[in-house]
Amino acid sequence: MTVEELPHLRADWLWYRWSAWMPLNAAHPLALAQLPPAPGLYRIRRSDRPADLEWIGWANRGVREVVERLSRQVHLPVAPYDDPESPALALWRQRREGGASFEVSGAAIEAGGPELAQSVWESYRGIRGR
Numbered sequence: 001m002t003v004e005e006l007p008h009l010r011a012d013w014l015w016y017r018w019s020a021w022m023p024l025n026a027a028h029p030l031a032l033a034q035l036p037p038a039p040g041l042y043r044i045r046r047s048d049r050p051a052d053l054e055w056i057g058w059a060n061r062g063v064r065e066v067v068e069r070l071s072r073q074v075h076l077p078v079a080p081y082d083d084p085e086s087p088a089l090a091l092w093r094q095r096r097e098g099g100a101s102f103e104v105s106g107a108a109i110e111a112g113g114p115e116l117a118q119s120v121w122e123s124y125r126g127i128r129g130r
Contacts, residue, residue: 006051008043008124016041016107019063023047024071024091024102035064036108041117042067044087046094047101053124054094054102055087058117063106074102 004010011018019034024044035042040063044055059066073080073088074095080088094100109116 008053009045009050014120014123016109018043018105018107021045021050021103021105024067024074024104032064032068035067035104035106037062037064038108038110039063039112040107040109041112041120042104042106044091044102044104047103050103054091056117056121056124057087058112058114059106060113063108067104067106070104 007013009021011020019036022031022034039058039060042057042059042063043053044057045051045053057066070086070088070091073086074091076092080086080092091100091102095102
């Protein structure tokens with residue numbers, strides 16, 4: 001099975017409409033425009049390990065806004081100290097210590113919250129056998 005065929009990386013995973021994968025860097029406005037401005041889920045993977053997800057999160061303020069903020073935090077010269085529930089510090093460490101780069105994809109979802117993100121993460125872990 002190729003990376004593109006893995007269910008958790010598909011554009012229709014769990015029947016949601018996910019955006020295309022894009023680099024999580026100091027995001028360019030044209031790239032950010034692909035992400036939904038509405039609340040929803042976002043998923044992050046390492047560029048060098050595209051088959052594995054690093055994080056699935058809920059964006060209450062809108063996927064585009066949350067990903068833009070996360071992108072800035074991950075690329076700070078000093079460790080981010082914000083929300084302990086955010087993946088920013090863990091991704092920042094991987095980038096600083098191992099040179100990791102990341103990609104992100106998002107999906108607008110009308111109803112949900114952190115519980116939905118946790119449920120989707122558990123679904124992914126079940127698929128991957130973790």
